[in-house]
Amino acid sequence: MRERLLVLFIIMLATAFFGEMKVNPLGGSFRFSLGIAAFFFGLLWFQSVPVLLTGFLTGTFILGFRVGLDHIFSQVGWMESLQIHLPSAFYYFSFSLLFHFLKARRFLEAPLIVGLIGASVDFVSNMVELQVRHLFNDFPPITWESVFMLLFFGVLRSFFAVGLYNSFSIRQVRAVGEVRQQELEKLRMINTELYQEAFYLRKSMSHLEEITRDSYQLYTRLLSSENTESSAALLIAENVHEVKKDSQRMLAGLSKLINQEVLAPQLPIAELCGLVMRANRKYAEMLGKDIEFSLRCDVNLSTSQIYALLSVLNNLVSNAVEAIYSSGWIELEVKLDQRNILFHVVDNGPGIPSEEREWVFQPGYTTKFDETGNASTGIGLTHAKGIVHSLQGSLQIMNDWGLTTHFKVSLPTDQLLRKEGV
Incomplete structure (x- = not known):
């Protein structure tokens, strides 16, 4: 209830404020302003507020607001000011009434229809206001020129509000999509x-x-x-x-x-590799390391072995993150080689001594130690090699020149396309 009252107050205040950004093309006190655009946008965006109540309260607030401004900044008397601004309240009354009966909120997914409804409601409400002004203030009769002007400004304000609404909606959908993507990646x-x-x-x-x-x-x-x-x-x-x-x-x-149904049964290999690199970029930032990650993937295939491949690549890349002291680079390259898909993980960490490379995949082997000098468990590469072998592939450390560590994973394409096995 408190939130709804706050929204109502925001709509009334915004309408009153933007209502002072005005022109008087027909002379007298009749105005075209951005107030109705703000009011129309508020009705579209804040769908929890009741239309009729919002229109009645806004019209009443606008009347009081403008009469108050006249009293503060002009020498206009109370009754005269009331007669000048009372027709504006009828505009908002009629606008909300028509908006409610035409059920404009049902067409929010069709911007053109909402824009046309808004323009029509704006035009009719303006005609109502002019008629009331004619009764109260002896306002000049309506001409065809003024009718066309009312139509023009009605279309302009309506589609401005609808365009703004759709712009915010798209941004909101994108934000929700990004959050959803992050949740899926975590999952x-x-x-x-x-x-x-x-x-x-x-x-x-x-x-x-x-x-x-x-x-x-x-x-x-x-x-x-x-x-x-x-x-x-x-x-x-x-x-x-x-x-x-x-x-x-x-x-x-x-x-x-x-095997949760909310996750796709297949994932493009390029997207899967991107997930690995993004996750480990965050891991490197958490460790306070300045590491440049690069991904090159020339394979346009999807895999069903999502978790198996994620497990292998994440082990290799996270090992590289942990091995690099403070700054460096890690590269993941994916390419086809006849009926196999090759994954190359290269980093410029301290490397692995040649005499120790035959022990790399043995349980307990590690080159990583924590701040207190305790060794890592040394089972990550054993995990990775076991999973690779279950997919009838191979995992090996390459003998490259220079201070780099290079692991190559070779997996048969048909194994990556077969049904996921737990």
Whole structure:
């Protein structure tokens, strides 16, 4: 309620203020001003306010406002000022009445129709005001010249207000679209993290299946040899089986989260790479690093393996961000090579010593340490290589010259186009 009253006050005040930006083409006190444009825009933009009440309050406020100005700045008496400005109130009364009965707000998605309605309502309201002025002030009769002038100014003010409304609407839609895009990007990055967890959960489940089978086989061997430890082996098999079932339930939950219908089933590879670079640009800014990111993508294809590819590329690029000390550059290049798509991630960080490159993909290997000297977990590249292998591709570190680190990912095109698997 308080917000609605505030909106009403804003409309009345804006209409009164812009109403003083006027011309008097017909002579006398009749004016053409920007006040009606402000009033019309207010009715279009603030759709929560009731039209009839807004028109009545605005007309009354305009009357009081102009009479007050006359009293302050002129020597015009109260009654004379009231007779001069009362017809203006009838203009706003008739405008809101016609606007309400024509249901102009229903046509907001058709600017031309709204503009024509506004021009027509403005013209008729002006005619009403002139008739009232003729009754109160002995105003000169209306001529054809004045009719055409009323039509011209009615069209001008109406389409000005409609154009302004559409301009603000487009800007608002764009702002909402940008926010929505940011939300989708965050959701995709979250799903990427979930994909990694689901990928290795499935891998663990296969190991659990093997352990369960081996434990049960051990139990049968011990039982056949009448070993007293056979019951312990059976207990181990049963416990591992329960862990596997719990893992299956967790995997089902992760799969449901990842495969949300609100996200597109496919994403252009160029857009996906752009998402990786934008996310890591923000990551670099958060770390206080001045890093220049560049993306070159000559591949005009979409992929269904959104989270798998995001996971791999994000690991490589974020590793590069973390490896660069304070400033540098990172380049991501994507190109086709026969039936494969190649992803090159290059940075000018400290590099990896040649004698250590064979250990890069081993769990626990890292060149990154935090401020207290603690080493990183060293499983990011292991994650990435495991996912690449699941797509029948390859991930390798290249032996380039200079202080650069260069990773190349090669993935079969048909694997990137197959249905997403969690």
